[in-house]
Amino acid sequence: MIMDSGLYxxxxxxxxxxxxxxxxxxxxxxNKNPRYKDYGGRGIGVCERWRQxxxxxxxxxxxxxxxxxxxxRDNDGNYEPENCRWATPKEQGANKRNNIQSPPIFIQxxxxxxxxxxxxxxxxxxxRTSSEQIRFWIANAGKRIESAxxxxxxxxxxxxx
Numbered sequence: 001m002i003m004d005s006g007l008y009x010x011x012x013x014x015x016x017x018x019x020x021x022x023x024x025x026x027x028x029x030x031n032k033n034p035r036y037k038d039y040g041g042r043g044i045g046v047c048e049r050w051r052q053x054x055x056x057x058x059x060x061x062x063x064x065x066x067x068x069x070x071x072x073r074d075n076d077g078n079y080e081p082e083n084c085r086w087a088t089p090k091e092q093g094a095n096k097r098n099n100i101q102s103p104p105i106f107i108q109x110x111x112x113x114x115x116x117x118x119x120x121x122x123x124x125x126x127x128r129t130s131s132e133q134i135r136f137w138i139a140n141a142g143k144r145i146e147s148a149x150x151x152x153x154x155x156x157x158x159x160x161x
Contacts (some may be wrong), residue, residue, distance in 0.1 A: 044072075046078065050079060060081040075096070075097050097111040
């Protein structure tokens with residue numbers, strides 16, 4: 001049994017949030033858990049504070065509002081106070097690894113901030129958002145903006161000066 005600040009975890013097992021805490025640990029640390037590949041197998045862990053203490057997890061997260069469950073703001077980040085919140089199913093659905101939001105401004109790109117601003121300007125020059133344009137931005141997200149503009153001009157898109 002894990003010691004918890006002088007109290008045995010067993011005293012907490014009947015608490016309504018204990019199973020959420022325990023399932024979080026199991027997903028991240030037990031390689032026999034069916035969900036391990038999506039959590040611990042991807043390098044997602046639980047901060048030491050929460051791993052060792054259910055009461056500290058409760059203190060940091062507070063009561064769970066009705067209809068909400070634990071959610072990590074950054075899906076590639078760990079379970080830790082700065083990255084976790086109680087979220088609605090709709091919020092969690094919008095915060096999935098495989099979710100691509102349609103407005104190009106929200107597409108995550110790996111570029112410098114100045115390049116992101118430039119991409120927003122380019123996106124603003126088009127008064128519509130087609131699936132072709134979204135595929136274009138996704139395909140070119142990691143490239144330098146200059147290269148993306150050249151590809152854009154070759155594909156027939158006009159840019160205003």
